[in-house]
Amino acid sequence: MASTTEAPPRKNRVPRRPGDRIFAGVSTGSGVLILVALAGVAVFLVTEAWPALTAPAEDIPGGQGLVFYIWPLLFGTLISAVLALVIAVPLAVAIALFITYYAPRSIAKALGYIIDLLAAVPSIIFGLWGMNVLAPVTVDPASWASEYLGWIPFFAGPPSSTGRTMLVAIIVLAVMVLPIITAVVREAFMQTPQLHEEAALAIGATRWEMIRMAALPFGRSSIIGASMLGLGRALGETMAVAMVLSASAGGITFNLISSDNPPTIAANIALQFPEATGVGIHTLIASGLVLFAITLAVNMIARAVINRRKDFDGAN
Amino acid sequence: MAKRIEVKDLDIYYDKFLAVQGVSMTIQPRSVTALIGPSGCGKSTFLRTLNRMHELVPNARVEGSVVMDDDDLYGANVDPVNVRRQIGMVFQRANPFPTMSIYDNVAAGLKLNNKRLKKSDMDDLVERSLKSANLWEEVKDRLHKPGSGLSGGQQQRLCIARAIAVQPEVLLMDEPCSALDPISTQAIEDLMLELKENYTIVIVTHNMQQAARVSDTTGFFNLQGVGKPGELVEIDETTRIFSTPSQKATEDYISGRFG
Ligand SMILES: Nc1ncnc2c1ncn2[C@@H]1O[C@H](COP(=O)(O)OP(=O)(O)O)[C@@H](O)[C@H]1O
Ligand SMILES: [Mg+2]
Numbered sequence: 001m002a003s004t005t006e007a008p009p010r011k012n013r014v015p016r017r018p019g020d021r022i023f024a025g026v027s028t029g030s031g032v033l034i035l036v037a038l039a040g041v042a043v044f045l046v047t048e049a050w051p052a053l054t055a056p057a058e059d060i061p062g063g064q065g066l067v068f069y070i071w072p073l074l075f076g077t078l079i080s081a082v083l084a085l086v087i088a089v090p091l092a093v094a095i096a097l098f099i100t101y102y103a104p105r106s107i108a109k110a111l112g113y114i115i116d117l118l119a120a121v122p123s124i125i126f127g128l129w130g131m132n133v134l135a136p137v138t139v140d141p142a143s144w145a146s147e148y149l150g151w152i153p154f155f156a157g158p159p160s161s162t163g164r165t166m167l168v169a170i171i172v173l174a175v176m177v178l179p180i181i182t183a184v185v186r187e188a189f190m191q192t193p194q195l196h197e198e199a200a201l202a203i204g205a206t207r208w209e210m211i212r213m214a215a216l217p218f219g220r221s222s223i224i225g226a227s228m229l230g231l232g233r234a235l236g237e238t239m240a241v242a243m244v245l246s247a248s249a250g251g252i253t254f255n256l257i258s259s260d261n262p263p264t265i266a267a268n269i270a271l272q273f274p275e276a277t278g279v280g281i282h283t284l285i286a287s288g289l290v291l292f293a294i295t296l297a298v299n300m301i302a303r304a305v306i307n308r309r310k311d312f313d314g315a316n
Numbered sequence: 317m318a319k320r321i322e323v324k325d326l327d328i329y330y331d332k333f334l335a336v337q338g339v340s341m342t343i344q345p346r347s348v349t350a351l352i353g354p355s356g357c358g359k360s361t362f363l364r365t366l367n368r369m370h371e372l373v374p375n376a377r378v379e380g381s382v383v384m385d386d387d388d389l390y391g392a393n394v395d396p397v398n399v400r401r402q403i404g405m406v407f408q409r410a411n412p413f414p415t416m417s418i419y420d421n422v423a424a425g426l427k428l429n430n431k432r433l434k435k436s437d438m439d440d441l442v443e444r445s446l447k448s449a450n451l452w453e454e455v456k457d458r459l460h461k462p463g464s465g466l467s468g469g470q471q472q473r474l475c476i477a478r479a480i481a482v483q484p485e486v487l488l489m490d491e492p493c494s495a496l497d498p499i500s501t502q503a504i505e506d507l508m509l510e511l512k513e514n515y516t517i518v519i520v521t522h523n524m525q526q527a528a529r530v531s532d533t534t535g536f537f538n539l540q541g542v543g544k545p546g547e548l549v550e551i552d553e554t555t556r557i558f559s560t561p562s563q564k565a566t567e568d569y570i571s572g573r574f575g
Contacts, residue, residue, distance in 0.1 A: 195411040199475070202369065203425035203482055204401030213424060217415035 127243030188222030353537030358546030469500020
């Protein structure tokens with residue numbers, strides 16, 4: 001690399017055009033606005049949660065203190081969101097690959113539309129579907145699973161007779177986050193540089209090997225980003241989970257097919273808020289504060305993961 | 317290694333558009349064959365049909381035959397993947413895999429097809445390929461750094477190392493130096509002269525001095541006319557093409573009196 005001669009420092013006298021100035025103003029303004037809104041939410045949550053944080057343990061619903069109240073909910077939130085992603089991400093990547101690399105044009109288009117349509121379905125519909133259609137369907141497989149796969153903690157049983165279990169909530173969540181993950185990942189695959197695809201094919205890669213060498217590494221940070229988007233949505237999803245799990249309440253368990261799973265934080269707030277009074281309200285908001293913190297942390301971790309191997313990233 | 321390619325009456329279509337018509341030539345093993353001609357006359361198109369890379373374009377197809385040492389590359393049961401394992405390609409813009417280290421770039425082809433190689437064998441092959449590409453000395457201390465951190469000329473040599481690591485018979489190069497500075501170009505030209513000891517090399521170039529310097533045989537492509545398909549005007553020993561070509565069009569092109 002040739003060294004360039006150092007230019008003497010010089011005053012920038014280029015006049016700022018009005019368009020530039022307006023754009024700079026608008027974009028800075030929006031950035032500040034987002035920060036202000038975020039700070040506002042945080043302040044609201046902390047002040048409203050404060051009475052619960054300082055209240056004596058026996059005043060908290062359940063009578064054992066805030067931590068004992070929130071911890072099962074947090075567990076339910078995390079396990080449902082994470083397992084939903086475990087189902088949704090591989091499926092989304094597979095669908096995106098199929099659409100981009102394998103499907104004939106007409107099928108690819110139709111499939112794309114269907115996925116996008118899925119994103120437009122309101123969550124109450126997913127809730128109804130999970131409660132009334134999916135739940136009954138899972139009853140028989142769940143009892144089979146508890147009998148033969150009972151050694152796996154997820155299927156320990158006893159199976160719920162209504163089927164309104166954590167398993168159904170997870171499947172519903174997976175279906176709900178599928179469209180956004182698929183859309184983002186597909187967008188990334190479509191931008192895989194032809195240069196890299198050809199590089200792989202020219203050394204004798206099959207199509208699948210080409211995907212592994214060029215498309216997946218190129219799309220890697222998009223896959224992570226999309227997963228985090230999905231995770232954020234799954235963590236916060238309220239109505240669908242509330243409807244499926246409205247009848248269940250319980251402690252921490254990996255058992256997904258019985259009826260004593262804890263609900264998620266968001267669903268619990270939706271279910272309990274109408275009847276809550278006094279410290280109960282503040283307790284619910286405190287659980288919301290925890291959810292807020294978790295979501296923020298998830299996003300920050302996602303950033304860190306995406307940035308970690310920037311050197312090796314696709315965009316150069 | 318190094319095989320002869322026999323092309324006969326090759327027509328190349330992009331869907332209904334006939335891009336190149338009636339090419340017949342013999343590409344000799346252990347030699348450099350240069351393809352020259354004005355832009356858009358179908359040099360890249362022709363080159364890419366030699367390892368069936370043109371099939372990436374939907375509805376691109378050929379009529380005629382391409383035979384490598386008795387193997388018909390377009391035979392009914394021939395998998396293009398196998399063709400490309402034997403006929404490697406280097407592109408105009410260096411395209412190392414950006415997410416891979418220098419080492420992994422060279423090893424990429426070796427890892428294909430579930431080939432199980434011992435680590436030490438892999439190390440040897442990577443080293444040998446990088447040495448053959450005259451890149452070893454420059455990168456041996458940073459094999460596990462990303463390939464995208466190299467200079468343009470080094471990246472192009474990395475791509476050559478990657479291509480020869482799978483030990484192909486033939487190496488196709490589509491204007492491999494057109495994005496490089498003169499010093500890097502010189503390095504690649506030197507490399508070609510070394511590589512032809514073991515490989516059959518076909519290079520498309522815009523640079524006639526380059527064709528004259530590196531090639532044994534030169535083919536001149538030209539358009540038959542505006543909106544007409546490209547054709548191979550003539551192919552002959554490089555010294556003959558650049559001194560006493562048999563076609564007037566070739567002479568005009570070589571001497572810069574074109575059109
Ligand atoms: N992917 C493609 N689809 C359709 N036509 C193409 C494609 N690539 C090249 N062509 C056409 O084929 C002809 C030859 O192009 P090309 O092989 O790139 O020429 P050269 O490499 O000699 O400059 C041109 O008319 C060009 O427009
Ligand atoms: Mg070209």
